[in-house]
Amino acid sequence: MSEQLTIQQRTFIRVPVEEIYDTLTTAAGWNAWFTDGTNVNIKNGKGEIHLVWIGLGGNKNTIEDGGPITKADPNRCFEFKWSPAKNLITTVTFTFERKENGTYLTVTDSGYDFDNLSALTMCSTGWGEALTLLKFYLEYGIIDKHPESKPIKEKREI
Template structure:
């Protein structure tokens, strides 16, 4: 199985980063147009991510939330290609802020899955950059995102 790994340092408190990643309001502020996140008392639930792009297409994905541990980890399944992958955000205190570690695994070696993996590798890198500039500077730049 192939996987995607990214890390970024965000100079804001860990709690604020987790709150942004684990809520609909948080995702919609910096990345999605209409996310819905429902977490139950067991730390599981459902996530639905919806984007519009400049070609007037709507892209929707999501699946079960498999782990939501406040200020530590947020993980969900989604299907950006022919396979379902697992996206995990880990949060660690670092210097004056938070180290965000992203892993997206479950891709196969098929042509379609490789395309999805490559597109998501670029996309997650861009997403973490957008999250960083949103949380550190309050800048939102999601209107002209390019989708794979």
């Protein structure tokens, strides 16, 4: 077995942990800021996630991914498997650390190897961008899902 490589990104979001957890564990939450047809089904800490992005890039591609939810511990951890490259399954884990003025959110995507460095690089950049988009959405109500869309700004109290 080859050496396992891991992506880890972290950010501080100035909202309660419950708001972040709800955003990441519901279809409405994902579709509000990042995806376009995601489904999330959780029961007793397990389930399925199906992520969908519509109209990406110059070719207006539709991208679908997802897999089993392996852990859903409210306001502590949310974990699922997905396939960011052909013949590759990784584990995505969101962990939540409550602080006085907000929450530290960490995403770890593990299970890459040296044969999948391109996917690792793309996903590392992608997770960094995703956390930034999530932060802007939750803190300021800014939504910018696609390069061709116009940002939407709703006034939010912080």
